[in-house]
Amino acid sequence: MSTPDKPIVMCALCNRELEPAQVNVAYLGNAFPVELLKCPTCGQVFIPEDLALGKMIDVEKQLEDK
Amino acid sequence: MEQNELRALEEQCIQDCAPPCTAACPIHVDVRGVLLEFGNGDADAALKTLRKTLPFPGIIGRICEQPCRPVCKRGDVDAGDGGKDAPIEIAALERACVDYGALKAEKTRPVPKRNKHVAVVGGGLSGLTAAHDLARKGYIVAIYEAIDPLGGRLWSYPEERLPHSLITTEVGAIEALGIEIHLNSPVGEALTLNELRDHNEAVYLAVGAESGATFGLTRDAAGRIAVDPVTFATSRDGVFAGGSLLRGHHAKAIDSIADGRRAAISIDRYLQGVSLTAARVGEGSIESCLYTRTDDRASATIIQLDDVRGYTRANAQREAQRCLQCECMECVKVCEYLAHYKRYPRKLVREVYNNLSIVKGTRYSNQLINSCSLCGLCAEVCPTDLDTGTVNQRARELMVDQKRMPPSAHDFALRDMAFSRSDAFSAARNAPGATTSDVVFFPGCQLSSASPEQVEKVYAYLGGALPEGTQLGLLLGCCGAPADWAGRKDLFAENLSGLREQLRSMGNPKVVLACSSCMRSFKAHLPEAQVISLWDLMVERGLPEGAKSGGGRAISVHDACATRHEAGLQNSVRTVLDWLGYTVDELPRSRARTTCCGYGGVQWLANPEVADKVVAKRVEEGPADYVAYCAMCRDFLARGGKPTVHLLDLIFGTEGGDFETEAHRPALGWSERHENRARLKRQILKNVWGEDMDGPDPIDTIQLIISEAVRARLEKRLILDEDMRRVIAHAERTGRRLIHPDTGHFLATHKPVAVTYWVEYAPVGEAYEIFNAYSHRMEIVEDPPKQGQNL
Numbered sequence: 038m039s040t041p042d043k044p045i046v047m048c049a050l051c052n053r054e055l056e057p058a059q060v061n062v063a064y065l066g067n068a069f070p071v072e073l074l075k076c077p078t079c080g081q082v083f084i085p086e087d088l089a090l091g092k093m094i095d096v097e098k099q100l101e102d103k
Numbered sequence: 104m105e106q107n108e109l110r111a112l113e114e115q116c117i118q119d120c121a122p123p124c125t126a127a128c129p130i131h132v133d134v135r136g137v138l139l140e141f142g143n144g145d146a147d148a149a150l151k152t153l154r155k156t157l158p159f160p161g162i163i164g165r166i167c168e169q170p171c172r173p174v175c176k177r178g179d180v181d182a183g184d185g186g187k188d189a190p191i192e193i194a195a196l197e198r199a200c201v202d203y204g205a206l207k208a209e210k211t212r213p214v215p216k217r218n219k220h221v222a223v224v225g226g227g228l229s230g231l232t233a234a235h236d237l238a239r240k241g242y243i244v245a246i247y248e249a250i251d252p253l254g255g256r257l258w259s260y261p262e263e264r265l266p267h268s269l270i271t272t273e274v275g276a277i278e279a280l281g282i283e284i285h286l287n288s289p290v291g292e293a294l295t296l297n298e299l300r301d302h303n304e305a306v307y308l309a310v311g312a313e314s315g316a317t318f319g320l321t322r323d324a325a326g327r328i329a330v331d332p333v334t335f336a337t338s339r340d341g342v343f344a345g346g347s348l349l350r351g352h353h354a355k356a357i358d359s360i361a362d363g364r365r366a367a368i369s370i371d372r373y374l375q376g377v378s379l380t381a382a383r384v385g386e387g388s389i390e391s392c393l394y395t396r397t398d399d400r401a402s403a404t405i406i407q408l409d410d411v412r413g414y415t416r417a418n419a420q421r422e423a424q425r426c427l428q429c430e431c432m433e434c435v436k437v438c439e440y441l442a443h444y445k446r447y448p449r450k451l452v453r454e455v456y457n458n459l460s461i462v463k464g465t466r467y468s469n470q471l472i473n474s475c476s477l478c479g480l481c482a483e484v485c486p487t488d489l490d491t492g493t494v495n496q497r498a499r500e501l502m503v504d505q506k507r508m509p510p511s512a513h514d515f516a517l518r519d520m521a522f523s524r525s526d527a528f529s530a531a532r533n534a535p536g537a538t539t540s541d542v543v544f545f546p547g548c549q550l551s552s553a554s555p556e557q558v559e560k561v562y563a564y565l566g567g568a569l570p571e572g573t574q575l576g577l578l579l580g581c582c583g584a585p586a587d588w589a590g591r592k593d594l595f596a597e598n599l600s601g602l603r604e605q606l607r608s609m610g611n612p613k614v615v616l617a618c619s620s621c622m623r624s625f626k627a628h629l630p631e632a633q634v635i636s637l638w639d640l641m642v643e644r645g646l647p648e649g650a651k652s653g654g655g656r657a658i659s660v661h662d663a664c665a666t667r668h669e670a671g672l673q674n675s676v677r678t679v680l681d682w683l684g685y686t687v688d689e690l691p692r693s694r695a696r697t698t699c700c701g702y703g704g705v706q707w708l709a710n711p712e713v714a715d716k717v718v719a720k721r722v723e724e725g726p727a728d729y730v731a732y733c734a735m736c737r738d739f740l741a742r743g744g745k746p747t748v749h750l751l752d753l754i755f756g757t758e759g760g761d762f763e764t765e766a767h768r769p770a771l772g773w774s775e776r777h778e779n780r781a782r783l784k785r786q787i788l789k790n791v792w793g794e795d796m797d798g799p800d801p802i803d804t805i806q807l808i809i810s811e812a813v814r815a816r817l818e819k820r821l822i823l824d825e826d827m828r829r830v831i832a833h834a835e836r837t838g839r840r841l842i843h844p845d846t847g848h849f850l851a852t853h854k855p856v857a858v859t860y861w862v863e864y865a866p867v868g869e870a871y872e873i874f875n876a877y878s879h880r881m882e883i884v885e886d887p888p889k890q891g892q893n894l
Contacts, residue, residue: 062881063884089861098509101512102467
């Protein structure tokens with residue numbers, strides 16, 4: 038059972054919670070700022086499935102046709 | 104693509120050609136459009152369409168000689184009285200438009216007046232038409248008619264054929280255009296052509312046949328006024344002539360109208376000071392270039408016409424519905440891709456060209472271009488042999504040249520090709536102990552993927568079937584088809600030169616091919632190689648011992664689209680089936696007219712929806728189970744729900760598999776395809792050449808546990824086991840991974856080349872259980888964005 042406060046993912050390397058952070062993602066020379074969960078220690082970033090298969094794919098397709 | 108190359112291809116598609124009725128009509132009335140609207144019960148719309156080209160529809164509807172009728176395609180379908188052709192009663196339907204339709208009062212745009220005067224001599228149909236057209240263009244027009252009233256020979260028709268009141272109404276209507284009318288004003292003595300010409304910028308002479316007047320103009324051999332056949336210009340500047348004055352007493356009414364219209368075009372151009380002759384192709388009665396298939400059309404009841412009363416409204420509608428609505432669409436009828444995009448080639452070629460021309464902006468047609476299977480069926484059924492696939496193939500090459508091919512479009516197929524070319528699969532061996540080969544077996548990538556055990560059996564069979572002493576080699580590799588489909592000329596050429604070099608080093612042996620795509624690649628691009636299909640070779644050398652009999656079972660052959668023109672190969676396939684004891688139940692579309700399975704041109708990757716439609720249509724085509732002789736066709740048809748066997752499985756049988764099991768065997772996943780290729784190389788090199796390959800790639804030792812549900816999801820997402828193994832290896836080595844505290848599952852990511860993979864997994868003993876995986880192409884970068892918006 039997960040409680041609303043419990044983080045969905047943690048950094049297994051640093052054993053700490055990920056925190057929201059401004060990250061830049063890029064494709065075909067176009068970069069975009071996006072807020073993602075990131076490990077404050079080692080910098081690992083979490084890209085969730087719904088983002089990867091939703092908005093990200095849409096933007097990838099748009100950029101590919103540009 | 105060059106502009107002229109495009110033009111030529113566009114021109115080759117005849118779908119936009121005028122139908123026979125319109126082409127034969129010298130003023131090109133849109134008969135098909137009029138009849139469609141009338142047939143739909145919209146007489147008003149039909150009249151409106153008719154009026155766009157026809158100036159006096161009520162009159163013409165009663166007296167037209169109908170050059171459109173003898174060419175009407177309905178006449179090819181329906182037989183009327185005495186077995187004679189029964190084309191549509193076109194003129195009667197034009198009359199019905201006037202009888203039952205009404206023109207809505209529309210806000211007419213006032214025509215800008217041009218301060219130029221035109222005199223029209225003669226108030227018959229030709230002069231009236233010219234006056235009508237020129238007045239509508241804004242010229243100041245005056246008609247000079249020798250008698251009273253206007254109408255010329257229209258008055259010679261009997262009242263019941265052409266009621267006088269109708270002449271008065273329709274002819275009288277032109278007064279509303281502001282045309283000045285001089286009745287009882289013959290041109291000749293009291294009023295001379297010289298005077299008219301002096302007071303007008305142009306003159307149209309349309310005085311009728313009986314006058315015989317020549318106005319001092321140059322005459323032709325028959326003594327009539329000589330005119331340019333295109334422009335109707337006489338020998339005198341600014342003076343034009345047409346109608347029965349030129350054509351004589353038997354001039355058709357519709358020809359007189361056409362002359363008036365064409366002369367008006369010339370006069371307009373003359374007064375604007377532009378070329379009289381430029382771009383006037385297609386004026387007057389012409390032969391239609393449209394092809395319309397009629398042998399598949401049902402006959403319809405012919406609606407009897409009362410010549411005097413015309414049709415009742417209901418009967419006119421029924422007669423209009425007999426119109427075949429002529430069109431070609433032969434390719435669209437057989438191609439799910441064209442049907443899906445609602446395009447015929449002429450439109451598609453233009454769209455492809457426009458897409459290639461976009462420099463800055465979105466290229467909306469990329470997917471259209473990549474979704475074609477390049478199967479060539481369109482060219483087979485096209486009356487002018489236009490191959491839309493060639494257009495799409497060329498477009499892909501240009502997209503690559505322009506660096507505008509979407510990276511994701513062909514990436515998966517190209518990586519699959521790269522795998523085939525890698526050491527994991529690629530190999531060239533002469534027979535054990537030999538330094539050259541007389542014959543080499545080239546199984547290709549997808550047969551090796553689907554049936555590695557059959558490849559070994561074929562190699563063994565060839566060893567026994569070929570003449571004693573034949574040195575039989577083996578060549579594992581790729582023919583380059585995925586590069587060709589991706590428009591990657593560079594990669595295709597590089598692969599081809601590799602093959603050429605391998606064959607040369609083996610002494611240029613004869614190549615035995617088991618795959619249709621390989622056959623096409625070799626024949627088209629390695630013409631110097633001597634090739635033979637496995638099926639032809641089997642017919643030559645006989646079947647292997649112990650082939651299981653089909654016991655007369657009916658089976659339908661799905662011919663591969665890549666070998667649609669290989670009639671000999673197709674015959675051999677059928678001979679082999681006959682020898683095996685199967686009865687071939689031919690599909691309606693087979694041999695040269697076979698369809699693609701959805702794999703060709705990577706249609707399945709670019710547009711799974713279209714590929715599914717292609718397969719769905721194909722599997723419906725015949726009741727018997729199918730046999731394919733291409734490994735991909737077999738799997739794509741099986742995935743579409745059709746029990747399908749591969750020909751090799753019938754010949755060699757499968758381990759414990761009877762026909763039913765084989766026909767229902769599920770299609771292979773992409774990970775298995777890679778593994779099978781690697782296993783084939785390992786095994787055949789060991790079994791035939793006694794070679795032990797170096798230990799397995801350490802990556803391959805990572806054992807994965809994947810449930811069926813997860814496997815299906817990964818297959819859809821095109822995520823291979825080797826991709827996930829790399830992610831896990833990377834995570835386990837670096838310790839960089841995330842964890843779901845709830846489940847204890849790790850979540851790791853890695854980007855081997857262009858795609859970033861995420862894998863959710865948990866160690867289970869020595870193995871790893873996979874719970875999920877997904878991928879994306881965007882990557883996380885350190886630098887702040889220079890452009891773009893918030894995601």
